[in-house]
Amino acid sequence: MAVVVVQPAAGQAPTAVRRVLAAAGLASRTLPPADDAGPSDGLTGVEGLIVLGAAAPALLQEALAAEVPVLALEPGTRLLVREPDAAPGVRPGTAPDRPPVELTRAAGSDPLFAGATPPSPGLRPACDPLELPAGAVVLASCDGYPDQAFRIGPSAWGVRFLPHDLPLDPWGEQLLGRFARLVADRATHTATRAFFTRRADAWEERFAYQTPAYDAAVARLRLAPGARAVDLGCGTGRAMPALRAQVGTGGQVVGVDLTPAMLTAAARHGRTRHGSLLAADCTRLPLAAASVDGIFSAGLLDHLPEPAAALREWARVTAADGVLLLFHPSGRAERAARHGRPLDPGDLLAEGNLRRALEATGWHLEEYEDAAGHFLARALPRR
Incomplete structure (x- = not known):
């Protein structure tokens, strides 16, 4: 089982990502922003996608269609809402004087966020606007800056207040661990959907x-x-x-x-x-x-x-x-x-x-x- 990590630069996935994925029995392979062809045979052998940079829109859209679990951090969250205008590696502005990010009521029943502890106070909200598609579920918000985390469909999550430039803080690493376990639990269904989606x-x-x-x-x-x-x-x-x-x-x-x-x-x-x-x-x-x-x-x-x-x-x-x-x-x-x-x-x-x-x-x-x-x-x- 493998998770593809889309990141702003070539090389191995960040150490924290590889360690958390390995703990869930998942391997990782990376896809640099210049490569939009995706892994060979499309999503074959891919159980999840972590987007740390704004790249590979074709692979991401294929993953969304097949309900492959996706976790996107800024600036990759814009690809989930089909706004691929943030440059790879660019972190939108943050609001240091704003109250901390809080989980919404919907987070309590979300497959990824349910049971999560409140985000760390040091995590500052992104303060640029983002228009979510109809049906998106807001999972974390902040006074004056809503839509800090959201889910689109049953299997794609965007977290705007976690930067792509790891290492993550303890809360972010906990969320990554929850995502890895979700990917492992859904692996069989993910493989089935990916196989038949390409042939439908x-x-x-x-x-x-x-x-x-x-x-x-x-x-x-x-x-x-x-x-x-x-x-x-x-x-x-x-x-x-x-x-x-x-x-x-x-x-x-x-x-x-x-x-x-x-x-x-x-x-x-x-x-x-x-x-x-x-x-x-x-x-x-x-x-x-x-x-x-x-x-x-x-x-x-x-x-x-x-x-x-x-x-x-x-x-x-x-x-x-x-x-x-x-x-x-x-x-x-x-x-x-x-x-x-x-x-x-x-x-x-x-x-x-x-x-x-x-x-x-x-x-x-x-x-x-x-x-x-x-x-x-x-x-x-x-x-």
């Missing part, structure tokens, strides 16, 4: 030939009109038209995916005509218990870090007479051959392994097919 625009066209296979698999759910169906890991929502056709106009269809870019692509391809789209973690679904009649999930379960937790959560939201259908448009042997490897006896989707995993998490495997052209498993809740 071309996903539909690339796999359009699989649509008939998806339609045939959805038919195996055998849901009644008026049922509520959920497509977990929906991507661009290729199963949603068939789900809508099965549950009819009186039913409900929800496409759930972790990557906002995939949901944006789904909306662009008209999937909102067939149901609603929801950005969520499939192991913590914002759905009521026993509220779903059918779950369709293609190519997701065996890629999750904790498949048992996912299956338990899916059992929680499924009605007693509901159904789970796991699908892939390729059989296990076909996929193994495509990747140049033999079938793995430890593969979660091997019949015996999957049956045991389902039985342990509240399901009963009713149908299992591992054919040359598809994989399909149909399971019912054990009540």
Whole structure:
């Protein structure tokens, strides 16, 4: 796991940054302001971004789109609000005669600031104006100089009263440590979003030939009109038209995916005509218990870090007479051959392994097919 540090000059990341990141199990690599190409393969292997200088806007925008955690200090905070007019290494004016910076009420429930101690009195507020975008959450302020710290979206923070020219004071180092732990905790989700964000625009066209296979698999759910169906890991929502056709106009269809870019692509391809789209973690679904009649999930379960937790959560939201259908448009042997490897006896989707995993998490495997052209498993809740 690595964090990219964008800084005003070439060389290693500051010692304090490297030490705090290492304590969280994170490596660091730097990106000088002259290099806006970003790491090779975009955000591959990048779990977080620390912006100490006003540089690399392309990489930053890619990180924001993929919800890669970002922590920006002055003057890099301007890039978060798309005002890249501060020169690298230039610290805006400060107000030494102003009251100390104080955390706002919103900081108490913020993923990064919650539980933080009040900022050190010696930290002086930045006193140049900054216009935050709609929806930004102010986390620290000062009388006469608001917007000293803020969050944009779920994963980008700007802290204006911490200078880019480290070392940081103890409060700043504590905040950096909290950010490092947040990056480590979110690493798996970050990698997933980064991978699929870069591929979202071309996903539909690339796999359009699989649509008939998806339609045939959805038919195996055998849901009644008026049922509520959920497509977990929906991507661009290729199963949603068939789900809508099965549950009819009186039913409900929800496409759930972790990557906002995939949901944006789904909306662009008209999937909102067939149901609603929801950005969520499939192991913590914002759905009521026993509220779903059918779950369709293609190519997701065996890629999750904790498949048992996912299956338990899916059992929680499924009605007693509901159904789970796991699908892939390729059989296990076909996929193994495509990747140049033999079938793995430890593969979660091997019949015996999957049956045991389902039985342990509240399901009963009713149908299992591992054919040359598809994989399909149909399971019912054990009540």
